[in-house]
Amino acid sequence: MMARTPSPHLGSPGRASPRHFARWCAEQGWFVHPLAPGLKIPPANCARCRETIAGQPNPDYIPHKVEECRCIAAGRHCHGVRAATTDLALIDQWWSENPAYGIGIAAGPSNLLIVDLDLHQSTPPDPEKILPGLDLPDDLDPQSIRSGLDALDLLCSLRRAPLLTESPETFSVRTPSGGLHLWYAVADGSQWCMDSRGRLGWQIDIRADRSYAVAPGTRTRDGLYMPEGACRTPAPLPRWLANDLARTGLKRRTPLRQPLARPNLPDFAAGRGYVATAVREELEAVAACRSGRNDQLNKSAFSLGQLVGAGLVNRDDVHQALTEAAQAAGIDPHETKAQSTIRRALEAGSRVPRRIGAPT
Numbered sequence: 001m002m003a004r005t006p007s008p009h010l011g012s013p014g015r016a017s018p019r020h021f022a023r024w025c026a027e028q029g030w031f032v033h034p035l036a037p038g039l040k041i042p043p044a045n046c047a048r049c050r051e052t053i054a055g056q057p058n059p060d061y062i063p064h065k066v067e068e069c070r071c072i073a074a075g076r077h078c079h080g081v082r083a084a085t086t087d088l089a090l091i092d093q094w095w096s097e098n099p100a101y102g103i104g105i106a107a108g109p110s111n112l113l114i115v116d117l118d119l120h121q122s123t124p125p126d127p128e129k130i131l132p133g134l135d136l137p138d139d140l141d142p143q144s145i146r147s148g149l150d151a152l153d154l155l156c157s158l159r160r161a162p163l164l165t166e167s168p169e170t171f172s173v174r175t176p177s178g179g180l181h182l183w184y185a186v187a188d189g190s191q192w193c194m195d196s197r198g199r200l201g202w203q204i205d206i207r208a209d210r211s212y213a214v215a216p217g218t219r220t221r222d223g224l225y226m227p228e229g230a231c232r233t234p235a236p237l238p239r240w241l242a243n244d245l246a247r248t249g250l251k252r253r254t255p256l257r258q259p260l261a262r263p264n265l266p267d268f269a270a271g272r273g274y275v276a277t278a279v280r281e282e283l284e285a286v287a288a289c290r291s292g293r294n295d296q297l298n299k300s301a302f303s304l305g306q307l308v309g310a311g312l313v314n315r316d317d318v319h320q321a322l323t324e325a326a327q328a329a330g331i332d333p334h335e336t337k338a339q340s341t342i343r344r345a346l347e348a349g350s351r352v353p354r355r356i357g358a359p360t
Helices: 018-027 088-097 148-158 239-247 274-288 293-309 315-328 336-350
Strands: 031-035 102-106 112-117 172-174 180-185 204-207 212-214
Touching (some): 018 102, 315 336
Antiparallel strands (some): 172 180
């Protein structure tokens, strides 16, 4: 078993490498992906995954859906947040490729909601934009609201709640510009929407779902992202704040997806190789499915049947692994329909063997 990464010296700049921070974040259950050195955006995709280069059509581009990208299945970090992982071997591989990569944390898969409080030098807004939809105190001087931190403090005051920005009782990150990120744990990251339009408050952004936050240990051209305070664990999202986020339309009535179920993975799904990654992703897709489960089971069994046909995995082993993954999704392992779906899809897929390296 791989040893856990010691908690990095989060309060001392430069004492831990970005790779060390990335490993530590993954061990907290947070899904990690690289950021381009010195920037807050992911590195560019490979040539086959970029439609254009320098504004011109890319002749090497191979049309494909992001969800089906072979690069992600092969353990590369194309498509940024979509490739986020907790796989320590992949993280080691990525940061060995470029030790200067920054660290992005995919909010939704990590079941995190991050309140991003900006500290931009700008003129205070019209009063109705400070906390949209709420009546402000009659004695409030709008000129006193100079940042997202001030706007959130005002919201806390209106709700008669403790100030969230003073000695934060949740994992928090100070940005190079002096802004503050408050990280909160939520039960289902797919319930919450990202927002960069200040729907909750002026200079308040919400990192959720498919958006990401910059993790501590990341150095950009503006400086280093560092933890604030001593807390190293995201606290549950305060109920009153959740209610305000719902009021502003940032909570979905019906989650887009359920939290990822983790099946018991067989030995041949371990490691970093293409086959192991492909098997692992198909089994996890089945285990996490909550609607259209038989369709997903059919699709994944066909895909894995292609590996069987290529002689890369054993049919019986794959059948058993799919049965266990389906059980994690709530399907009775003895259900006749499910077993028939697995058997027929494996047979159909094996008649079309997978050619490793073939374009999608």
